[in-house]
Amino acid sequence: MILDAVFRLGYKSPLRLIKSIVPVSIKQPIKDQFVAFNRSKPDTLKRCVIGVGLLNSDSSENQFFSELDQTLSSNGDIALIALEPNDTAHNLQRPNKFVGIPFATESQPRDDSQGHSSSDALEHIPLPPWLHRLNEKANSDSDASLDYAAKFIDNFMRLSHPLAVVAHNNLNALQALCVHAAQYYGIPIYEVASTPPLMSVKACLNTSSIETPLTPEHSTALYSVNSLTTDILQNVDTIQAQNQRMHHPIAHDRVEHRIKKIRRLPSPVKSSFDDNRTLVILNISRLFYANKPHSGISRYTDEIATRLLATRSFNVILGVEDLDKLDQSSLRNDVKKFDVDDLESALFYAENTHKPYIYHSPFEPHHLDTNLRYGIKVITIHDILHLTMPRVYIRPPEITQQIALRASNADCNRVFVSHFSKSAFENHTGVCERLKSRVTYLGVSDAFQPLASAMGKTHQRKDDPELLIIPYQADPRKGFKRMIESSFHWLSQFEGDAEILIFGPKSERNTAMKSVKNTIPRREIKAYTYIDSPSDEELAQLYTCATAQLYLSEGEGFGLPPLEAMAMGCPSIMLNNTALNEVYNGWELMLNNELDVSSTITTILNNITTDHSYREKLRIEAIALSQRYSWERCFAETKDVYHSLLS
Template identity: 25%
Template sequence: MKTVLVDLSALDTSLRLRGIGRHVQLLASGLSRIVQSDDCGLRIIGLVHLSPFANDNALHDLQHIEFDPMPPRASLLDDQKTQWFRRLILQRAAKNARADLIHLPDPNAPPLRFTRSPLQLVTCHDLATVRSNRPWLRFTTSVHKRLMAHRYLSADHIISISSYTAEDLRTLFGLPSSRISTVYNGIDSNRWSSEKNEEDARICQKYGISNTPFALYVGHASWRKNQSGMLRALRYARELKPDLGLQLVWAGRLSVDEFSAIDREARNLGIRHALRLLNFVSDEELACLYRCAAAHLLVSRHEGFGLTVVEAMACGCPVITTRRTALAEVAGDAALHVEPDDHEHIGKALLRLIEDHDLRRDIVARGIERAIQFSVERQARETLAVYQRVLGIRP
C-alpha cells in the first residue's frame, strides 16, 4: 500500500486563522472522513506539528486525528522565520513515513528535494502577487515570479482551487494541462446554515449592529482586497439613503498597521462611525453575522477562489462580488456582480439588495442551492482521486 504524507503544519502556525489554515483544516477533515469510511487503497498520514525531529508525535494517521477549527497550540516562530525550518522537517518526515507522495496544501514551504525524494503534489491557491501591475512592486513581483515558477515547475503535479487559477498556471508558467487538476474548495455544511435562531439576535446585539442594516466583509486588508472600494461604496450608499443608517461590519484579524490604515481612511471619508471593526470572530458567531447581514461584500481585485462567498451563500446571505478572476466562477449567477473599481456600482448594488425584496429572495435562494456544490466531502474525494492518479493507482 502506498503512503501519502499531507503537510498539515500550517495549523501549527498563525496561518491557522487565515485562508490557508482554513483550507488545510477542511481538507484534512474531509480526508479523515473518507479514510474512516472507505478503503481508498492508500495510507494517508499528516504532519501535524513542527517537531525538529519529525518523530511519531508529529506524524498522525488521519483516522486518529481530531481537528479543532482553532487549535490552541501555535508555533512560537512566525511564519516567515519557519519557511526553511518547515522544508527540513517535511523532508525528514517523508523519510520517516516512507512516503511515496507529499501533498503541500500550503505551497509556501516545499521540502528540499534529494535523489530519492517522493513525488510532490502542490496546491496553488492564486498567483495574485505575480499578476500585480503596480509600478512600485515591479521588482518584487519579478523576483517573486521566479520563485513561484520554480515552485510549480518543479512539482510533479499541481492542484488548482479554481479553473481561473489553473489558466494562470498555464499562461504565466507554461505548465501543460496534464500536470494540473482543478479541485474546488469546500465548506462543512454542518457549520454554515441558513436557519435563523435566537443566537443571531444576541450576537448582533453584542456587537451593536442590531438596529440598522449592515454589509459584512470577512478577511484581512490589502490593496487586492479593495478596502478603499468598500469604504467608498459605503459612503456613496449612505449619501444616497442617509436615513437608512447603513453600516459596514468588518470581521477578521487585522495587524496594527492594517487597523490604522482602515481607521484613517474611514475618518477621511467621514464614515468612521458607520464602520465596525470586530477583529477575529468564531465560526459560530460568523454564521450568525452572515444570516443577519444585508449582504456579504467580496469585491477583491484578485481572488483565487473566495471561500467566504460560499459560506455566505450557505447561510442565506446575498453576495455582492466582482466579475473578475475566480469570483465570477465561484458565485455564478447566484450573486450580484460589480466592477471592483466602481464604488458607485457597489453602493447601488447594496441598496438594491436592501430595497428590492424580490431580488433579495431570488439571490438568497440561488445562493443556498449553489453552495451545496462546494462540499468538503466533494473536495476530499476529488483530492483523493488526484493522489491515485499521480501514483498510478486505478480507483
C-alpha cells in the first residue's frame, strides 16, 4: 500500500524524509522517516510481509531473509520488508527494502526547506493505544525515545497493511514494539527461532501471539521457506479480514496520488474545535457534484449541514470527495456558503485523533467500505428504486448498487427517509437489523413558509393566467412525458388564459424542452416555459401564484417537491404509490396509478379554477399537511441517532 508511494523515490538513506504520509498534526503536515526503496520496483505492488529481527551477523539467517523474500515475490507478488532500528550494524548488508525505525527525536536531522525540524514530526500525534497497554502491563513509565519509535511503527503498520509479521524470537526493545503493534491489530505473527547454518532454508515458526516478545516461550513447528509462503498465500483472505481494524482511508491502490493530495491540502482542524465535543464528518459531495438543487437528497444534505454548523453539540467537518479535482468556478452560489475540506483528508485526520467520531454520508457510498477504526458510519438511504423497478431501469446505476451493497455491511448504520424505503431495502438485501436502522422524515425549508398575512386568503388573480407547475428531472420514473401529456389535455380544453411552467437545472433545459416538442403540437409550445434553477424564494413565489402542481412520479423514497408546493398553499396532484402514500396519507388529490389519468387531472383542474371555495379548501388542507414535517424535527432525530451510536 504505502510501497507504491515510496518505491519510485530511490533508496537514499534510512534517514531520508518522505513528508506527510502519516496523519495531519494540529499545526502542520507531519514529517516522518519512511525509507525510499529501489527505483526498479513496480508501482503497483500492493501486498507485503514485514520481517523483524531477521538481519544480524548470522549469515544463515540473512540467507533465510533473502530466500523468503525471493519466494514471496515470485509466488505471490508479496514484498518482504525489513523493519529494523536505524542503528542496525552498518557492516551488515541491508536489503533495498529496508525501513529504519527512528528511536529518539533529538537524533533526527533538520529539513530546513520546510522551515521546521523533523524532531517535532510526531509531537502532536497521540501515543498508540497498544503502547499504553504495554506500559500498564509492565508497570513502567513511558520512555520518550521508545514513544517516538512507537508512533512511527504504529503509523507504518497501519499504512503498509502487512499480511503477516515474521519476527525473530530474540528481539531488542525497539523490535519488540513492532510485534506488539502487530499483535494489537490482529496481524498474524510468525516467530522465527535460531537455526543452525546447515538449516538455512528452514525455520522454527508458529502463528501464536507473542505476549512477551523479549522472552518468548512458545511451542514451535518446523517450516521451510516454501511452506511459510504457502501458508501465507492460503490464508490471505483470513489475514485481510483480521486486518480490518487497521484499514485506513488513505490505503487505496492510488496511494501516491492520495499522499500528494494530503500534503497539498490544509489540515481540516478548525480553531473553534472543542476537545470535549465529538467530531462529525458530513459528506456533502452531492451539493458540489450533482446539479439538482431542488431534489430531496440535495435539500436534505443542505439542511443537515447548515444545522450541524449552527449547533454547539459537535465539532463539524464538511467533506467533499476529491476536492482538489473540483472546478471551483462552476459552483452554484448556494453551495459557496460552506467551508469544506477534502473528505479523505478529514477522515485521515479523524482516525488519528484516536477518538470515536461520526462519519455520516447523506447519500453517497464514499468510504462506507473503508474500515474506519474509530469512525461510526451512518448513511441516509433515500430509496433503492433503481433496483426494485426493473421495468423502468433495465440497467440500474452503479451508485445505487454500491449504496445497497455497502449499506448492508455490519458496521454501517442506516437512516431512512420513509418506512417504505426501509422496507424496500430490507426486502431487497435481506438485512433487517432494527438497532441499526432509523426513519427520519424530511422537512420543508424556511423559504417555503407562507406569510401570516396570507394564511387566511387566497392569492388574488384578476388578470393573471392560471399557472400549472411541473418539476423536471431526467429520470424515467418521474413521469415527465406523462405530465406534459396531461397538462396539454387540460390546456386544450381550458377556455381561459393558462400557462405551463417547468422548472429544473439549467443544464437540462434543452432535454426538457425537446421532450415537450416531441409530445405536443408545435403550435402549443408557446404555452410552456422553462425556468432555469430558480432560487427557493423564487420558487416559493411561483407556488403562491400557481393553480396547482403536477407530480406524476411512479415511485419515490419520500417525494419532497409536492410538500414544498403544498406549504405555499399550492395543491399537488400526484399518484398514490410507494412512499407518496405514506407521506401524503389522507390527501385527496392522489390518483390511482392507472394508464390514463389525463381526464381525471383535467376535471380536478377545472374544479379548482371554477370553484373558489374548493380552491380555498385545498389550499388550507395543503398547508396543514405540510406542517406535519419540518427540518427541525428531522435534524433533532438525526442528532438522536448520533448520540445513541456514541453511547
